[in-house]
Amino acid sequence: MKSLTFHEVRWARTRLIVMGLLMGGCMLWSLIAINHHYGDVLGLGFIQQTALINENRVLQNQLQFLTHQLNGIQKQLNLLGDKGNEMRLHADLPKLDEDMRKAGTGGIESRIDFTSSISVNSLLNNLRSTAEQADHELHLQASSYEEIESAYEKNKVRFSHLPAIKPMDGFYNKNGFGMRFHPILHIVRPHEGIDIDNEVGTPIYAAAEGTIEFTGHQGGYGLTLEINHGFSLKTRYGHLSKILVHEGQRVKRGELVARCGNSGLSSAPHLHYEVRVNGVAQNPIDYFFDDVHASDFQN
Numbered sequence: 429m430k431s432l433t434f435h436e437v438r439w440a441r442t443r444l445i446v447m448g449l450l451m452g453g454c455m456l457w458s459l460i461a462i463n464h465h466y467g468d469v470l471g472l473g474f475i476q477q478t479a480l481i482n483e484n485r486v487l488q489n490q491l492q493f494l495t496h497q498l499n500g501i502q503k504q505l506n507l508l509g510d511k512g513n514e515m516r517l518h519a520d521l522p523k524l525d526e527d528m529r530k531a532g533t534g535g536i537e538s539r540i541d542f543t544s545s546i547s548v549n550s551l552l553n554n555l556r557s558t559a560e561q562a563d564h565e566l567h568l569q570a571s572s573y574e575e576i577e578s579a580y581e582k583n584k585v586r587f588s589h590l591p592a593i594k595p596m597d598g599f600y601n602k603n604g605f606g607m608r609f610h611p612i613l614h615i616v617r618p619h620e621g622i623d624i625d626n627e628v629g630t631p632i633y634a635a636a637e638g639t640i641e642f643t644g645h646q647g648g649y650g651l652t653l654e655i656n657h658g659f660s661l662k663t664r665y666g667h668l669s670k671i672l673v674h675e676g677q678r679v680k681r682g683e684l685v686a687r688c689g690n691s692g693l694s695s696a697p698h699l700h701y702e703v704r705v706n707g708v709a710q711n712p713i714d715y716f717f718d719d720v721h722a723s724d725f726q727n
């Protein structure tokens with residue numbers, strides 16, 4: 429019987445170790461594969477970590493996408509805000525200033541530490557401040573539009589009560605208002621309106637919306653009509669031949685209310701027309717436009 433040499437013994441041991449390592453490796457690989465196949469039943473954590481990394485990547489991409497979308501919305505809101513400011517000017521309202529519009533931005537000091545990586549923290553803070561700014565602008569614009577609407581309605585009412593039309597067709601002296609030599613009395617005295625010349629019977633229209641306040645004879649004015657337009661405004665129509673409305677009646681701008689005459693202290697048929705604010709006579713030609721006619725307001 430041949431005894432084993434030292435070299436043979438050492439080779440056998442090395443082979444045994446290599447075999448053991450290979451088998452161990454195979455078993456470990458199988459174990460990991462089986463664990464992976466059954467959803468980490470051994471709780472080794474490799475899969476969760478991979479899943480979390482993937483999830484994190486998806487969330488970061490979505491955060492970037494949302495921030496981009498929100499920035500777009502914010503830009504649109506700013507454009508609407510600029511348009512709103514134009515509308516405010518038309519409605520005689522002050523513009524919303526830039527400071528007020530930017531008040532929603534918290535700035536650096538309001539940044540929150542989400543105890544995440546710097547890049548994610550910055551993404552979250554950007555998203556948050558953009559959302560806050562958009563929300564602020566949205567609320568500001570909503571209340572501004574309400575304000576514009578209400579101002580516009582008020583202005584519309586006020587404009588409808590302004591004596592903006594010449595109440596009767598005919599010639600008038602543009603310098604007729606003020607001190608003048610009275611053609612009948614032959615003295616210099618204030619003329620508190622303008623005289624529009626035309627034939628007896630020419631239609632006279634209400635200069636603005638209002639309520640008939642007086643109808644009847646009134647000294648030198650002859651047969652007279654007075655309309656109260658509210659907003660401290662009144663108009664007076666003198667030397668009439670006929671009145672077609674009654675006291676307390678509501679009239680619209682352009683509505684037929686009387687006919688031209690020659691009553692009272694009048695040398696020829698004409699309409700004496702006055703506009704008064706808080707009882708003080710105004711020059712009527714400052715109120716009406718020559719190219720705006722009663723017929724423009726009649727349906």
Ligand SMILES: [Zn+2]
Nearest residue numbers: 621622623700
């Ligand atoms: Zn007159």
